[in-house]
Amino acid sequence: xxxxxxLISKIEKAIQNHQFDVIEQHFDQINDADIAKLLSDLSLSxxxxxxxxxxxxxxxxxxxxLDQQLxxxxxxxxxxxxxVLSQMHSDDQTDLFKYLPYSLQQSIxxxxxxxxxxxxxxxxxxxxxxxxxxMSSDYVAVSPELNITQAIEQIxxxxxNRETVYLIYVVDPDHKLLGVASLREMILADPNQNITxxxxxxxxxxxxxxxxESIAEKLHYYDFIAxxxxxxxxxxxxxxxxxxxxxIATEEATEDFLKSSAVTSSPxxxxxxxxxxxxxxxRVFWLVILVFGSLLSGxxxxxxxxIIAKNIVLVxxxxxxxxxxxxxxxxxxxxxxxxxATGDVHLKDWLYLIGRESLVGLCLGGTMAIAxxxxxxFRGDAMVALVLALSMMGIVLMGCLIGMSLPFILxxxxxxxxxxxxxxxxSICDATGVIVYLCIASIIL
Amino acid sequence: xxxxxxLISKIEKAIQNHQFDVIEQHFDQINDADIAKLLSDLSLSxxxxxxxxxxxxxxxxxxxxLDQQLxxxxxxxxxxxxxVLSQMHSDDQTDLFKYLPYSLQQSIxxxxxxxxxxxxxxxxxxxxxxxxxxMSSDYVAVSPELNITQAIEQIxxxxxNRETVYLIYVVDPDHKLLGVASLREMILADPNQNITxxxxxxxxxxxxxxxxESIAEKLHYYDFIAxxxxxxxxxxxxxxxxxxxxxIATEEATEDFLKSSAVTSSPxxxxxxxxxxxxxxxRVFWLVILVFGSLLSGxxxxxxxxIIAKNIVLVxxxxxxxxxxxxxxxxxxxxxxxxxATGDVHLKDWLYLIGRESLVGLCLGGTMAIAxxxxxxFRGDAMVALVLALSMMGIVLMGCLIGMSLPFILxxxxxxxxxxxxxxxxSICDATGVIVYLCIASIIL
Numbered sequence: 001x002x003x004x005x006x007l008i009s010k011i012e013k014a015i016q017n018h019q020f021d022v023i024e025q026h027f028d029q030i031n032d033a034d035i036a037k038l039l040s041d042l043s044l045s046x047x048x049x050x051x052x053x054x055x056x057x058x059x060x061x062x063x064x065x066l067d068q069q070l071x072x073x074x075x076x077x078x079x080x081x082x083x084v085l086s087q088m089h090s091d092d093q094t095d096l097f098k099y100l101p102y103s104l105q106q107s108i109x110x111x112x113x114x115x116x117x118x119x120x121x122x123x124x125x126x127x128x129x130x131x132x133x134x135m136s137s138d139y140v141a142v143s144p145e146l147n148i149t150q151a152i153e154q155i156x157x158x159x160x161n162r163e164t165v166y167l168i169y170v171v172d173p174d175h176k177l178l179g180v181a182s183l184r185e186m187i188l189a190d191p192n193q194n195i196t197x198x199x200x201x202x203x204x205x206x207x208x209x210x211x212x213e214s215i216a217e218k219l220h221y222y223d224f225i226a227x228x229x230x231x232x233x234x235x236x237x238x239x240x241x242x243x244x245x246x247x248i249a250t251e252e253a254t255e256d257f258l259k260s261s262a263v264t265s266s267p268x269x270x271x272x273x274x275x276x277x278x279x280x281x282x283r284v285f286w287l288v289i290l291v292f293g294s295l296l297s298g299x300x301x302x303x304x305x306x307i308i309a310k311n312i313v314l315v316x317x318x319x320x321x322x323x324x325x326x327x328x329x330x331x332x333x334x335x336x337x338x339x340x341a342t343g344d345v346h347l348k349d350w351l352y353l354i355g356r357e358s359l360v361g362l363c364l365g366g367t368m369a370i371a372x373x374x375x376x377x378f379r380g381d382a383m384v385a386l387v388l389a390l391s392m393m394g395i396v397l398m399g400c401l402i403g404m405s406l407p408f409i410l411x412x413x414x415x416x417x418x419x420x421x422x423x424x425x426x427s428i429c430d431a432t433g434v435i436v437y438l439c440i441a442s443i444i445l
Numbered sequence: 446x447x448x449x450x451x452l453i454s455k456i457e458k459a460i461q462n463h464q465f466d467v468i469e470q471h472f473d474q475i476n477d478a479d480i481a482k483l484l485s486d487l488s489l490s491x492x493x494x495x496x497x498x499x500x501x502x503x504x505x506x507x508x509x510x511l512d513q514q515l516x517x518x519x520x521x522x523x524x525x526x527x528x529v530l531s532q533m534h535s536d537d538q539t540d541l542f543k544y545l546p547y548s549l550q551q552s553i554x555x556x557x558x559x560x561x562x563x564x565x566x567x568x569x570x571x572x573x574x575x576x577x578x579x580m581s582s583d584y585v586a587v588s589p590e591l592n593i594t595q596a597i598e599q600i601x602x603x604x605x606n607r608e609t610v611y612l613i614y615v616v617d618p619d620h621k622l623l624g625v626a627s628l629r630e631m632i633l634a635d636p637n638q639n640i641t642x643x644x645x646x647x648x649x650x651x652x653x654x655x656x657x658e659s660i661a662e663k664l665h666y667y668d669f670i671a672x673x674x675x676x677x678x679x680x681x682x683x684x685x686x687x688x689x690x691x692x693i694a695t696e697e698a699t700e701d702f703l704k705s706s707a708v709t710s711s712p713x714x715x716x717x718x719x720x721x722x723x724x725x726x727x728r729v730f731w732l733v734i735l736v737f738g739s740l741l742s743g744x745x746x747x748x749x750x751x752i753i754a755k756n757i758v759l760v761x762x763x764x765x766x767x768x769x770x771x772x773x774x775x776x777x778x779x780x781x782x783x784x785x786a787t788g789d790v791h792l793k794d795w796l797y798l799i800g801r802e803s804l805v806g807l808c809l810g811g812t813m814a815i816a817x818x819x820x821x822x823f824r825g826d827a828m829v830a831l832v833l834a835l836s837m838m839g840i841v842l843m844g845c846l847i848g849m850s851l852p853f854i855l856x857x858x859x860x861x862x863x864x865x866x867x868x869x870x871x872s873i874c875d876a877t878g879v880i881v882y883l884c885i886a887s888i889i890l
Contacts, residue, residue: 029647033667063666156633165629166611183628184610188601202474220695222478223688225670242687243668249691250665253698254783260705261779261867262772270789271780276801280808283776287809287841290772291816297764305757312750315760319742319767319875327707327735327868331728334706338699339716349717356721363725364732371736396732422706422867423772430764 003038011038015046020053032056036063048075051084058087061096067273069096074104082111089163091136091244094123123238131215132208134248135229135238138162141169142195144178149191151181163241167226170199175235177203177228205230208237212248217343219245256341259418260334262286286423293427297322300434307442313380314387314441317372321391322433324368325399326426332357332403333425340407340417350408354401361400365393387444391437398436399429448483456483460491465498477501481508493520496529503532506541512718514541519549527556534608536581536689539568568683576660577653579693580674580683583607586614587640589623594636596626608686612671615644620680622648622673650675653682657693662788664690701786704863705779707731731868738872742767745879752887758825759832759886762817766836767878769813770844771871777802777848778870785852785862795853799846806845810838832889836882843881844874 007026014022027035039047039060051057051072061069061084073081073096085093085108097105097120109117119137126132140162142151151168159165168186170179179199189198204222206215206229219227219242226239258264264282271279301308301318308314336353339345345353373389403425407417452471459467472480484492484505496502496517506514506529518526518541530538530553542550542565554562564582571577585607587596596613604610613631615624624644634643649667651660651674664672664687671684703709709727716724746753746763753759781798784790790798814834821833848870852862 031645031647031649031667034647034649152632159629159633165632183632184604187597187610187628188604200476202476202479204476204479220688220691222476225687242670242691243665246665246687246691246694249694249698250787253694253702254787257698257702257705257783258779260702261775263776263780271784271798271801272790272794276804276808279801279805283773283805284809284812287769287772287776287813288816290768291765291813294765294768295820297768298761301764302761305760308760309754309757312754315750315753316743316747319746319879320736320739322764323735323739323742323872323875324732326871327732328728330706330868331708331732334703335708335716338702342695342699344715345717353716356716356724359721360724360728363721364729367729368732368736371733375740422871423775426771426867426871427768430768434764 003034003041008038008041012042012046015042015049018053023050024054027054032060033063035060039064040068044071044075047072051076052080056087058084062088062092066095066099067270070099073100078108078111082108086112086116087161089136089161090119090123090138091134091163094120098124126208129212130208131206131210131212131229131240132238134212134215134244135208135240136163137238139169139226139228139236139239140165140167141171141175141236144170144172144194144196146195147191148186148189148193148195148198151195152186152191155183163239164226167224167239168195169228169236169239170195171236174233177205177230177234177236179203180228203228206240207231213252215240216245216248216252220249252341256337256418259416260337260421262290262421262423286421290423290427293424293431296431297427297434300431300438304438304442307438307445311380311384311441311445313384314438316379317376317388318434318437320372321388321395321437322430324392325395325429325433327399328361328364328396329399329403329425329429330422332361332400333406333420334403334422336404336407337418337420340411347408347411350405354404357400357404358397361397362393364400365396368396369393383445387437387441390444391440394436394440395429395433398432399425402429402432448479448486453483453486457487457491460487460494463498468495469499472499477505478508480505484509485513489516489520492517496521497525501532503529507533507537511540511544512715515544518545523553523556527553531557531561532606534581534606535564535568535583536579536608539565543569571653574657575653576651576655576657576674576685577683579657579660579689580653580685581608582683584614584671584673584681584684585610585612586616586620586681589615589617589639589641591640592636593631593634593638593640593643596640597631597636600628608684609671612669612684613640614673614681614684615640616681619678622650622675622679622681624648625673648673651685652676658697660685661690661693661697665694697786701782701863704861705782705866707735707866707868731866735868735872738869738876741876742872742879745876745883749883749887752883752890756825756829756886756890758829759883761824762821762833763879763882765817766833766840766882767875769817769837770840770878771874772844773806773809773841774844774848774870774874775867777806777845778851778865779848779867781849781852782862782865785856792853792856795850798849802845802849803842806842807838809845810841813841814838828889832882832886835889836885839881839885840874840878843877844870847874847877 011023138161140155142154155165166183168181169177171177179201181195181199185198206227208229208231215227226241228236229238229240231237264285369389369392372392373385376385376388406420406425410419411417456468583606585600587599600610611628613626614622617623624646626640626644630643651672653674653676660672671686673681674683676682709730814837817837818830818834821830851865851870855865856862
């Protein structure tokens with residue numbers, strides 16, 4: 001939704017005049033997510049004033065980025081901050097609290113309700129990117145004795161601040177998960193039936209220490225609205241909802257995407273707001289590492305200085321040959337990294353894929369060899385054309401095989417296959433390309 | 446879920462002996478998504494036999510890839526295929542039907558129920574990747590006169606084959622969308638209230654011709670379970686659900702990922718099963734285009750042949766300098782492409798980002814310049830070290846600026862910024878790198 005400048009200036013005027021009833025009237029017909037967008041267009045002091053005076057500010061804040069939430073939170077009067085924080089869903093609440101400045105944490109903690117204190121303690125202890133760190137404790141759990149009417153009655157009582165009421169978790173007195181009933185099945189069933197009659201017991205769950213990527217994959221594969229998270233004793237400790245899965249998938253794609261061009265991954269970094277030294281740090285590591293690859297190419301060239309000096313036309317074609325190998329290799333590596341990430345291929349498919357890739361590489365190399373040998377014939381002679389054709393064939397084929405194998409090898413070594421970045425593959429292919437080209441040249445010419 | 450080999454062989458034996466009651470007993474405690482996984486491990490003939498005899502085969506098939514669905518469908522007896530197809534949700538149904546061989550389509554079409562015929566006609570007419578092509582017509586719509594008890598009664602009647610019953614769409618007699626009520630709000634409200642009292646009228650909708658990527662973004666941003674899709678007259682024609690949004694987001698990420706290393710995008714292609722000539726076609730286009738970039742580098746080198754011949758040590762450092770520029774440029778381009786894709790930056794941020802990137806580029810270039818000049822001093826002399834330091838500084842900075850600008854320029858020209866692939870950026874940076882390096886060398890040496 002796009003807002004008219006007129007509406008925005010109306011809201012700004014109302015803030016100046018403290019006419020919050022006018023604002024509430026406007027906002028009554030706007031979705032919280034859109035109000036959050038509108039909020040982003042205001043100045044920080046206007047944002048703070050608005051959050052102070054809006055009754056449902058907590059739910060609007062949840063749609064802002066954590067950075068924005070923190071800026072507003074730090075400028076809110078203490079009592080407002082406590083109120084807003086108390087209203088937020090437990091996962092967003094914990095995230096916001098965790099990143100507040102230490103002094104502010106100290107000053108508000110004791111004024112939060114004991115339940116919220118306990119919740120924050122509980123959720124903040126899990127490592128980043130684990131199911132525990134992203135789960136919410138705002139689920140609906142009922143005991144197995146209830147019938148459907150009683151269960152719905154209980155849902156009505158506690159529904160207000162729950163992430164979802166569409167999946168109801170049935171737990172025993174120890175909070176062990178017994179089954180999951182959907183509200184859909186409950187309203188379809190006879191209201192006098194017991195909840196255990198409609199619940200599913202073929203439970204798909206996440207472990208509290210499981211990686212968030214695997215949690216998101218489960219939600220995605222099973223098309224669930226929420227996934228229950230249990231501890232080692234099978235006790236229900238939280239849920240992760242479909243919208244979290246979407247956020248995680250985007251984060252993980254960004255991480256792989258950045259790795260693909262040798263930027264150390266940091267999915268939450270914004271290139272717009274991250275400090276310069278931080279961006280520098282994320283990029284310099286691989287740039288320096290890749291120097292060694294280039295040095296290898298340099299040594300290759302140095303070794304064949306004589307043949308180059310005798311046939312200076314060879315230098316003209318060097319970037320073309322070497323570059324094509326690198327490009328073909330990057331293509332192979334990216335195809336493979338993505339296929340491994342989406343589950344399209346597995347480690348066991350390696351040999352089969354190498355076979356296919358050899359065929360593709362031969363076709364690509366053949367095409368490129370024809371093109372380059374025509375160029376070579378006109379710029380040099382038939383022998384140069386032959387050197388170029390053979391080299392191109394070999395270099396492209398090797399590029400493809402290196403590009404395809406590297407992600408597999410990394411995966412095998414329990415490293416992230418996404419580290420087989422285009423620059424890394426290019427740099428390895430460049431070095432082998434130089435050697436293949438100049439070896440063939442020194443044999444034939 | 447992983448299945449024991451024991452279970453799989455039990456199922457296979459039961460299929461051979463046609464003991465389908467045994468299989469149903471086993472499957473009763475397994476989620477449909479997991480049965481689909483198990484199905485994938487069986488031979489095609491076993492799959493076909495099983496689908497013939499399982500009562501809820503349609504819902505299991507929906508979890509398989511379209512390729513797998515098609516293979517099974519083509520081998521099913523005609524009556525079974527009609528039955529399975531009739532039970533599927535409308536979006537999967539249309540997809541499967543659309544891709545069946547033409548003769549099979551002809552032979553079953555008239556035997557489908559008139560409603561299904563109409564539905565397929567209706568859904569199949571929308572272009573690929575539009576909201577219309579991915580939406581489902583299995584939503585719950587009610588008229589505005591109902592009270593909540595009556596509305597829930599109606600939901601109970603039609604819920605069986607609906608994608609979701611958690612969002613109920615209120616429509617007028619022309620099927621114009623008036624509002625959306627959530628089942629959550631309905632069970633919290635007084636059952637005698639009118640449905641119009643609990644429905645929201647600040648509607649967020651998708652247009653039937655809207656691009657699927659934009660539909661997925663809306664679902665993601667608003668955290669909706671489903672997004673209503675309307676036609677030009679605001680009539681409700683379908684819904685897209687959160688699980689579709691997840692599929693689309695994965696597809697779109699794959700598309701950008703492949704583009705990032707110059708593979709023509711085709712998110713649904715599997716490198717495991719796609720024909721060789723298809724993979725070849727997807728890759729050869731850019732490989733050939735990139736030849737021209739490399740030729741530029743070649744011409745650059747040819748132009749400076751004299752200075753190279755006089756200072757052969759320059760060739761040793763050529764791959765290092767040129768490569769570093771390309772690597773830094775790839776990093777910048779990828780950061781920018783991803784930031785544009787996730788909405789982190791916009792066209793208007795260009796100047797600001799160029800400023801920041803210049804700083805990052807100077808820092809990176811500075812670091813690399815120090816490293817390379819030390820190498821240069823030991824392999825050449827102080828003057829060579831100076832040439833290398835200045836060149837590295839200039840090349841890395843230019844790489845960063847080219848990498849950052851290219852996606853912006855493409856975006857400005859209404860082209861996909863993701864086409865600013867690492868190989869393309871590398872090839873442009875290589876050519877400029879060669880020229881910068883050898884110009885500086887010919888001035889100083």
